[in-house]
Amino acid sequence: MSNQDEILEEITSKEYEYGFVTEIDSDKAPKGLNEDIIKLISSKKNEPEWLLEYRLKAFAHWKTMEEPREWAQLNYAEIDFQDVHYYAAPQPKKKVDSLDEVDPTLLEMYNKLGISVDEQKRLQGIAVDIVMDSVSVATTFKEKLGELGIIFCSFGEAVQEHPELIKKYMGSVVPYTDNFYAALNAAVFTDGSFCYIPKGVRCPMELSTYFRINEANTGQFERTLVVADKGSYCSYLEGCTAPMRDENQLHAAVVELITMDDAEIKYSTIQNWYPGDKNGKGGIYNFVTKRGLCGGNNSKISWTQVETGSAVTWKYPSCILKGDNSIGEFYSVAVTNNMQQADTGTKMLHIGKNTRSTIISKGISAGKSQNSYRGLVKVNKTATNARNFSQCDSLLLGDKCGAHTFPYIEASNTTAKIEHEATTSKIGEDQIFYCNQRGIDTEKAISLIVNGYAKDVLNKLPMEFAVEAQKLLAISLEGSVG
Template identity: 75%
Template sequence: MSDQTNNNILDEVTKGEYKFGFYTDIENDLAPRGLTEDTIRFISAKKEEPEWMLEFRLKAFRHWQTLEEPEWAHLHHPPIDFQDIIYFAAPKKKPQLSSLDEVDPELLDTFDKLGISLDEQKRLAGVAVDAVIDSVSVKTTFQDTLAKHGIIFCSFSEAVKNHPELVKKYMGTVVPYTDNYYAALNSAVFSDGSFCYIPKGVRSPLELSTYFRINAANTGQFERTLIVAEEGGYVSYMEGCTAPMRDENQLHAAIVEIITMDDAEVKYSTVQNWYPGDKQGKGGVYNFVTKRGLCKGNRSKISWTQVETGSSITWKYPSCVLMGDNSIGEFYSVAVTNNFQQADTGSKMIHLGKNTRSTIISKGISAGKSNNSYRGLVKIMPGAINSRNFSQCDSLLLGDQCGAHTFPYIDTRNQSSIVEHEATTSKISEDQLFYCNQRGIDTEKAIGLIVNGYAKEVLNKLPMEFAVEAQKLLSITLEGSVG
């Protein structure tokens, strides 16, 4: 096969169309463009929030004003005009829903297109869904079933209203609003999100899931998720996201906080598919997300799994603070960048407790003219005796116009711990391609097979339902090439 055909195939592979780019015509309630204290008061008032919540927002906003956008990541984008964003958009028919029949049919249609049915079929799949469109949670399914187990799964707004003591106790304890620029911004303007509370000794019988979608134009989405698992609790939580195709960039700055007490476990899986921009790099979502889990209790465990295929810019480092003795943190990631996408993503593992363990497996795939960076920190504090970390960061390059970078930071302050980091960079070998070709598999399919094989270690960590979706997404992102 000639170089020319090779190039054509790579072009083909890198030309995937975004399949979630539709826009739903839903009447919206919008905040005025721009960000001032008035905007924040507007958001808080719209949401009928208690005074303490407004105070929290204002404190965060005042702090945010003193900060500057971070520049250390391997990302390049024009400056973001934070005054040119609409910070709150909500479907107007904000409904007190008692059954699905009352949901705006346009909305239901939207979620159908996304392949998310909010109806009873989900029961069979064992998934409870909280759907967040633009800034507002529109429907949470299976609350009753979950309530029987004492599990609270609702929108963040509802939690503020119905469980203020829990929100007050935990919100901002893992990601304080002072944490970073985008965390401060989110704390000031967040509009909704999901809240999940697993009481002592309860293992959630359902997979919980949140779908996020940006729909309205010129809006930012700032959602916040808080998950608390009490002693011995367990939940597997999934998050998916999409956005319409628009020429302008949209901003998404979310916070996820997880707290696990003694022997509790939270598994958090993400399939991130925000609109990545077009082939010329126009449009797309700027995705600046702070995700952090606190293993507060002994023997607790937090596991992050992510498949990142969307967004024109991804800035995201799901982290674990391993405070409890013998606690475990895990991070499994597949990040695919194509066209002009840029990703700077990885994990932070902060070891504080004794005998803590962490694992980082990161698989980067770069195609087109994209840049894909792994950035991670492993920090072993003096008290974290006998701790272990293993990190493996592999990069795969498809084509010679992209970049793959690895920036690990290892900071060890204790002699009884062992930290290992390995990384490789490779391309698909011609031997592998020819082997597949010789068995009758064309090059495009072969690349797909090999890429999926390469990412398998991480895809295997996803809940079954998500794994299928993630494989499909890989095939969309690297169009047609993935079988």
């Protein structure tokens, strides 16, 4: 089986493809974090007074908090929160009305990333909001969506144009007191996306945000807020990349989803931040708080994520199942390679009656990486007939990596039914042998098996994303997939 080992070796030593830097002038705030910086960010964004107050309150609270270190299965260098630019915007920053006016270097960058904004606009009909460093640079299809009453714009614009909605919903799912990074984000967030789907509207196209960190020494702190009013539906995609740099960069985002009665949000993420080099130098620290509130009855939130990037991932997209009969779903493929570390999973909080949740998590570890699933399923006293099914599988490629599972299961209702199962294994030699026998070489066999292993999750991605996800898996595991 030495051939197999070689291929695994090759797979696990592939370099990052999106590591280029785009030469765009940028407007940066000085390094450091203090009230003046927050005021600067707020004034640059021309924000109303209440938002600045909110930021300052969050900052004051953040100062009282300690970085969470103890429980996560992660090991990373101390972060100097004063050594980061909390604001960087691509220059020249002027109001962009249509894509034709966007800086051509930017468009070129997106072409390089494989997301041709133009093409998507014409062929696939995806509305894209692009956030580079800290600022939203382009939003497509706004008018067409506007006809249906859908609001889809950058967070900054939303603050200006729909302050009442922002004021009502921002921080309602992830308050700034929630955790260390949520507090930091609330204090210094610079932009992000906002989306509101009115009553009874089924969003006709996929909405998408693309995040890109370009500048050195910056952190990216964006907020996404998606509100689905009664009976509405939308599917939201999120993708991210960053250049290769030797130092670690911080990404601390907050995503809040709210569904009212009978509404549904499907939120898909392809996370491909720069994972650092083979020796673990550089890479993004990805500390993200994502949470959805199924506030209304019969509502549904579904998280799908493909995690391939970041040096350190700390991320638990969660669902608060408050409305009766609401449904939460979490589908995840997390791939770690080289020196990457991931501690990711979900939380399903059952509060309403007849709430249901499904968790499918597939971890793939290679190289010297550590991949952990950490998930909470909590059934409150009030959650009569709650139902949960969790499945967490780990696949180990190589003998120097680790795969860990930390489920937390808390039940306080007699009618709750909770099932959890997890397995850890490597690719079976018999499976590879079976493929070899039928003329499928070892590399293809591994590809086949990994693909099949992740299929449960990949199938949940929207078509447009599934292709990209498969490509990403292929890159992370060197051409063996897809």
